[in-house]
Amino acid sequence: MGEPGYRKRCTTGENMLHKVSFGDRLRIPKQRHFLLGVLCWALLCIQLSSEGQAHPLDPLTGDELISVRDILASSGRFSGETSFGWIQLDEPPKRIVQDYHEGTVYPRLADVTAIDFQKRKAFRVIVDIKESRILSLTDLKTLQPGLIPRDTGLATTIVNDDPQIRVALINRGLHIPGRVSDSIPLQFIPFGPDPGLAQPGARLVRVLFSSDQNSVNENGPFLDGMMAVIDLYSKRVIKLLDAPGAPIVNAPHDVFDPKVRAPETAAEPTRAARSNDKHVTIEDHTVSWKNWGFRLGFNLREGLVLYQVAFDDNGRKRPVLYRASVSEVLTSYDDPSQLWSWMEIFDEGSIGLGYSSTGVRPGYEVPADAVTIGTLVPDPGEPRFHDVLEDRIYLYERDAGTTMYYQQGPRTISVQSTELVVGFFASLNNYTYAFNWVFRQDGSINFEVTLGGQILTKLVPSKACETCEKIKNASGAEDKNLTVQQTGDEAYGTLVYPNVVGVNHQHWFNLRLDFDIDGESNSAMENTTGRIDGAAVERGLAVTHTLLRRASDTKRSMKDEMARTLTVFNPASVAQSGRLAGYSVVPMENAATAYSEARETGTVGFSFHSFWVTPYRDGELYAAGAYPTQATKEYKDTLYYYANEELIQNRDIVVWYSLGFTHVPRPEDYPLMSSMKLSVTLQPDGFFQRNPLLGRESKDTR
Secondary structure (H helix, E strand, O other), rough: OOOOOEEEOOOOOOOOOOOOEEOOOOOOOOOOOOOOOEEEOOOOEEEOOOOOOOOOOOOHHHHHHHHHHHHHHHOOOOOOEEEEEEHHHHHHHHHHHHHOOOOOOOOOOOEEEEOOOOEEEEEEEEEEOOOEEEEEEEEOOOOOOOOHHHHHHHHHHHHOOOHHHHHHHHHHOOOOOOOOHHHHOEEEEEOOOOOOOOOOOEEEEEEEEOEEEEEEOOOOOEOOEEEEEEEEEOOOOEEEEOOOOOOOOOOOOOOOOOOOOOOOOOOOOOOOOOOOEEEEEEOOOEEEEEEEEEEEEEOOOEEEEEEEEEEEEEEEEEEEEEEEEEEEEEEEEEEOOOOOOOOOOHHHHOOOOOOOOOOOOOOOOOOOOEEEEEEEOOOOOOOOEEEEEEEEEEEEEEEEEEEEEEEEEOEEEEEEEEEEEEEEEEEEEEEEEEEEEEEEEOEEEEEEEEEEOOOOOEOOOOOHHHHHHHHHHHOOOOOOOOOOOHHHHHHEEEEEOOEEEEEEEEEEEEEEEEEEEOOEEEEEEEEEEEEEEOOOOOOOEEEEEEEEHHHHHHHHHOOHHHOEEEEEEEEEEEOOOOOEEEEEEEEEOOOOOOOHHHHHOOOHHHHHHHEEEEEEOOOOOOOOOOOOOOOOOOOOHHHHHHHHOEOOOEEEEEEEEEEEEEEEHHHHHHOOOOEEEEEEEEEEEEOOOOOOOOOOOOEOOO
């Protein structure tokens, strides 16, 4: 550790680097041969010291994190019961980054969360690494940061020491010979909304108890009617719900038990596709692929972040996005019963996508020709204050198929394209998400999130589908349509197995897209397509553009019947035809929020609309705000308040796009669901003079 700035560039060869780590020493596996001839990889800003930073957006290095540790320890401002977490680079203001050139002096700040369990307080700490001092210390008062590793350790001890929990479990027929945590799987979940139980100044977490003591899989049906709420500051159980519930049944939920899975058939080995192209390079944290270029970043909250995305248009490097990230992930279970009504989990703000990231293996979770990258992350539990998460980011090319085709008689023009996938996996208890940014040769960018895992279930008395019986009895009974409402045990879910209901829920993802279309001065307009009605028009289809003036005007929801899209454009960048250079956000799958209007101004407000546009402001990065975990209705650090009355024309603007999925479980989702995908496309709209696929990529055959 502690070497000066070191860079390496790879330009040739099939001997590819398989694992490289942000901020860590290069480790090259011996004799590692890869079939990914298309890619050429290099070391990503290896162990840069704080003396020779390569770029203002580079993640914190190992040396810098050691400095952060020492500055905090020597400050005398924290008790011995203080834990640190959620540490990341406090990104410089955008103007500093945009004005950067080699030799420019810029700040290096660390954003640190400090939780003092002795004082029962949490703080936001900004550490100035270059000046070796604490720049600011902000008391968060009633706000609570997301969970840190110490929280689950404390909660486990509290559960084990509570005699009421032990008695309640034994009374339900469970065998608890020693510690509760050794006898039954526990699930610790952020507190969620519960006005009747919320306590200012408390740090709360909920505990659910598995009904199966003998399974490897910890996400089986929870005990019905039992739940505990723990205050981590006072180190006690403040509420134990122990109500009569459905009896325990032996449900086949343990997917690690071979008896639960069908007999496995031998899988064909995956093979990497060869390519003769060599168009991808990584130098420091910068990726170049064909005409695309961008910077990679990774932090414990957002996971993968892309910076300074640009397209090389005939030798002109044209900016598209300054920063692109997932700003929040929300999972809400929509059963109003006491055991489920609070279950509203901010997977990013309360748990962390980077914290929950998981390593991937070429040939298994990602294609065999994928290249994986490790990332150095802060870890206060380590003496060096940091660790390396292996194989967290992946990059691979995939076949995009025939992306352009035209035929006239015996002649055809066709284009076979590839696309570059950059992403990471986050495993959040029962669900795992794959977040992918897909760069295409036609200048478009797709964002894809793949959902997989195990649905959450609850035990119920019903052994058979009561709704199905109603439908069966009503079928053919009358010569009219009949409506059958699900009721009883299936009122808010689906019976997926006798005595087991999969609970209805929604997944919401918000993207923060800081567009810089040919520069920072941008505007936004809504585009709607509709049929022209009238006696003189038998068939007509017209487009209406609405120029959006204020941020508060931009709250728009997707409407299929209007083919609604949103275009960000640069009024000063005009093509030969007079078309303004822009990119359109084109929705694909989506959903309508299950929340009532009373929740729109709060942390879940981003689920109410598909499109939002706000003025760029330094530090506004998260749709649910920086601290959504125990936020009250007075909390105003949310997207709803970002989208105020300020003008958004001809200025630096940010698009926030929400995409959702309403999951009504099916029997086929149990015990494991098939993966499903949500996506949105960022499509050039007037950005190019003509289709970028034309030219050398197209082939004229006779």
